Each structure stands twice: as C-alpha cells, then as structure tokens.
Amino acid sequence: MSGLSIKQKIALELQRQLILDQKEKHPLRQLFWESTLRCNMKCRHCGSDCRVSSLHPDMxxxxxxxxxxxxxxxxxxxxxxxxxxxxEPLMRKDIEQCGRAIYDMEFPWGIVSNGLLMTPKKIDGLLRAGLHSATISLDGFQDDHEWMRGIQGSFRNASEAIRILANEPSIKFDVVTCVNNRNYEKLADFKEYLIALGLKSWRLFTVFPVGRAAQDPELQLSNERFRGLMEFIKATRKEGRIKASYGCEGFLGEYEGYVRDNLFTCQAGSSISSVMIDGSISACASIRSDLAQGNIYKDDFIDVWENRYQPYRDRSWMRKGECAECKYFRYCEGNGMHLRDENGDLILCHLKRLDK
Structure with missing residues (x-):
C-alpha cells in the first residue's frame, strides 16, 4: 500500500489534536437507545439476541x-x-409516542430500521412525531437482500420506504448496505437502482468477523475485494451522483479523506453513549457488554458520562500486539472499540487488509 500524502498527514495531525481536545471535554453528541430486542427478521449476520418475541422485555x-x-x-x-x-424499533407499538416525547423534550431524534414495517402510514406518523433522521438497511437486489435478511417481501417494503424517505426534505436519510460476496459484483447496478429511488446518501459497510459472521464465507470479503470496495466508493464519490461512504470503522491509510466525509476516529465514549435494553450505559451498540460503564437503574447517567469511560478516552492500553509498533497508531488508536476481543486483542485491522 502506498503511504499517506503530505495533505493527508497534515489533516490527520490536525484531527489528532481535535480528538485529544474532544476526549478531554467529551461533549455528548449522540445517544443510542436500544429500545427493544424484538425483531421481525432473521438476519444471518446479526450479532444481537433478537427475535420476534424476545425473552427480554422492551425498556x-x-x-x-x-x-x-x-x-x-x-x-x-x-x-x-x-x-x-x-x-427493530418499529416492533414497539408506542414508537410514535416515544418519538413525540423525545421531540417534546427538545432532543432531535432518529431511527434505524430494517424497513419491513416502514409503511407510508407509519412514515407519516413518525414525521408528525418530529422525526429528524432515519436509516434503512437494503443489502442489494431482491435475491441478495432477502437471502441476507431471511424474510420474503422485505426488499419490496424497504424499497418503497426508501423511495418515500429519500424524497422527504425535512429529514436526514441514508441507506446502509452490508457488502458481501453475493452483492459485491452488483454494486454498480445497485447504485443505479438507489439513485433511481431518489437516494442521496449511501453508507456501505463490511461485517466484522465475530460469531456467526466469522464462520460464513459469503459474508467475508477477500482483501482484494475489500480494496475493490474502497475504489468503488472513491469513484462513486468523485462521480457525484450519490454520496457513498464507507462505515465508521477502520483506519484506511491511503483512502483516508477519500471514502468518508471525515477522517477515521472512534467516537465511542468521547461523544457517543448508549442506553442498552437492560439499562447498561455503554457507547456503540456493537461494543462488548463488559465494557459498559454503568447502569441507569443504579447509577446517575451524568456522573457516569462525566467521570467514567476511561478505557474509551485513554486508549494507550490498545497499543499492544500488532498495534504495538504500528506507525499509524497515533491516528488509528487501535481501531474501533467493538473490534477488541475479551482479552483486549485486536480482531481486525483494516489497514493490514489493504496492505496485502
């Protein structure tokens, strides 16, 4: 892999100073609420304990x-x-009332959905409840999407919801696509399909190799295809017809500044927090449960946010194993928190994938 350009190095150094300042001040900017574990799909890559009737009640x-x-x-x-x-938050019958109450407390709010229940009527209700942003998953054309999601008819429902939301000027909206070996070669055609629906913002990600996803060869791209994905996103952004972006994880070396709006940084615990279904106070929902910093049923949220999260805000403990001698650690800081195993070891290095 070719090295960083002078322009990239300057940008990364400037961002590094901003990150250090942010960790010191840790302004809360995003709060995820895991409102339910119930789900109406059977996604083959899902890392959550989700089902139609969850053993854990909704919060x-x-x-x-x-x-x-x-x-x-x-x-x-x-x-x-x-x-x-x-x-799937739309499994909650009170989702619109929840949204309205959040809005009435003067918080902007958004939703992440698989789109199966996102009917025109439901969209109208969410908009009236003050919806500010929405994300819907669509993992390719019908065969590939429904293979991934396990539910017939889910492609049609999600596509119709995307068509409506993509043309709704009052909200921020994007589609997220899990890139895998089934849909990889169809990305160019799928891009045209999304543009035809009116979509402006498209986020692509790859599954990290944990649990079921680690054992499924269809889900894990080769290093060559991973680099090909970066080239596709870079070219799509340059083309300018739709804003494609790679997901938030991973320092991407020479692709930094070309495949995302921002340079890589893991914001978990610095500006992002979450309240999980059991009350745990964590950061991103993909992070291991043992990295939770408290629980709303016994701790004051503000006290936890202001005085804990040390493993998130000082990541020097990540500088071990393959990260120990990496010259890019000052920018990467050991990748995202969700890519550390129970021993604190790195599960996946995106830079290494691009270097092979």
Missing amino acids: PFEDFAKVLRRIKEKYDSHKVMVIVTGG
Whole structure:
C-alpha cells in the first residue's frame, strides 16, 4: 500500500489534536437507545439476541425518559441526537409516542430500521412525531437482500420506504448496505437502482468477523475485494451522483479523506453513549457488554458520562500486539472499540487488509 500524502498527514495531525481536545471535554453528541430486542427478521449476520418475541422485555419509555431529563438538566438538548435502535424499533407499538416525547423534550431524534414495517402510514406518523433522521438497511437486489435478511417481501417494503424517505426534505436519510460476496459484483447496478429511488446518501459497510459472521464465507470479503470496495466508493464519490461512504470503522491509510466525509476516529465514549435494553450505559451498540460503564437503574447517567469511560478516552492500553509498533497508531488508536476481543486483542485491522 502506498503511504499517506503530505495533505493527508497534515489533516490527520490536525484531527489528532481535535480528538485529544474532544476526549478531554467529551461533549455528548449522540445517544443510542436500544429500545427493544424484538425483531421481525432473521438476519444471518446479526450479532444481537433478537427475535420476534424476545425473552427480554422492551425498556419502558419512562425509564429512558428519566435519562433524557437528566441530560437536559446538564446539557443543551438540541445538541444531543437520540437514535432509537433495536432489535427493530418499529416492533414497539408506542414508537410514535416515544418519538413525540423525545421531540417534546427538545432532543432531535432518529431511527434505524430494517424497513419491513416502514409503511407510508407509519412514515407519516413518525414525521408528525418530529422525526429528524432515519436509516434503512437494503443489502442489494431482491435475491441478495432477502437471502441476507431471511424474510420474503422485505426488499419490496424497504424499497418503497426508501423511495418515500429519500424524497422527504425535512429529514436526514441514508441507506446502509452490508457488502458481501453475493452483492459485491452488483454494486454498480445497485447504485443505479438507489439513485433511481431518489437516494442521496449511501453508507456501505463490511461485517466484522465475530460469531456467526466469522464462520460464513459469503459474508467475508477477500482483501482484494475489500480494496475493490474502497475504489468503488472513491469513484462513486468523485462521480457525484450519490454520496457513498464507507462505515465508521477502520483506519484506511491511503483512502483516508477519500471514502468518508471525515477522517477515521472512534467516537465511542468521547461523544457517543448508549442506553442498552437492560439499562447498561455503554457507547456503540456493537461494543462488548463488559465494557459498559454503568447502569441507569443504579447509577446517575451524568456522573457516569462525566467521570467514567476511561478505557474509551485513554486508549494507550490498545497499543499492544500488532498495534504495538504500528506507525499509524497515533491516528488509528487501535481501531474501533467493538473490534477488541475479551482479552483486549485486536480482531481486525483494516489497514493490514489493504496492505496485502
């Protein structure tokens, strides 16, 4: 892999200083709420314990609302984006009431959905509840999407929801696609399909090799195809017809500044927090449960946010193993928190994938 350009090095050094400042001040900017573990799909790559009828009950909204009221006492609620996740959040019958209550507390809010229940009527209800942003998953054309999601008819439903939301000027909207060996060679055609639906923003990601995903060869791209994906995103962005971006994980070396709007940094615990289904206070939903920093049922959220999260804000402990002598550690800081195993060892290095 070719090295970084002078321009990239300067940009990365400037960002590094901003990151250090952010970790010291840790302004809360995003709060994920794992509102349910129930889900109406059977995704082959899912890392959650999700099913139509979960053994774990949905979190009562009032429990989460107490956290929001506490945040509002301390911070400017307009600057904290609340993102409702699951499971599938639309499985909650009270989702619109939850959204309206979040909006009434003056927090912008968004939703991450598989799109199966995102009917025109449901979209209208969410918009009236003050919806600020939405993300829908679509993993290729019908055969590939429904192979991944395990539900017939899911492609049609998601596509119709995308068509409506992509042309709704009042919200920020994107589609997220899991790139795998089934849909990789169809990405160019799929891009045209999304553009025809009116989509402006498209986020592509690859599954990290944990659990079921690690054992499924269809889900794991070769290093050659991973580099090909970077080239595809770079070319698509240059073309300018749709804004394609690679997901937030991974330092990408020579591709930094070319495949995302921002340079790589893991914001977990610095500006991003989460309230999980059991009340755990964590960061991104993909991070191991033992890295939770507290629980809303016994801890004050503000105290946890302001005084804990040390493993997130000082990542010197990550400089071991293959990261120990890496010259890019000052920019990467050991990749995302969700890519560390129970021993703290790195599961996946994106830079190494590009270097082979």
